[in-house]
């Protein structure tokens with residue numbers, strides 16, 4: 001995938017990601033505010049989301065990335 005940086009730079013997408021809420025849980029960061037709550041987990045330096053559709057950089061990962069930045 002080579003479009004991750006372009007997606008990150010999309011202001012509308014970033015704005016939507018900033019509306020999401022993050023709550024720490026035993027499983028990982030629970031991201032809510034979208035259609036469904038998702039769990040984002042960290043493995044070393046890599047973040048994973050449990051989105052079922054295999055999106056490379058979903059809004060949940062974007063939200064957590066912006067939150068940690």
Ligand SMILES: [Zn+2]
Pocket residue numbers: 038049050051058059060061
């Ligand atoms: Zn996701």
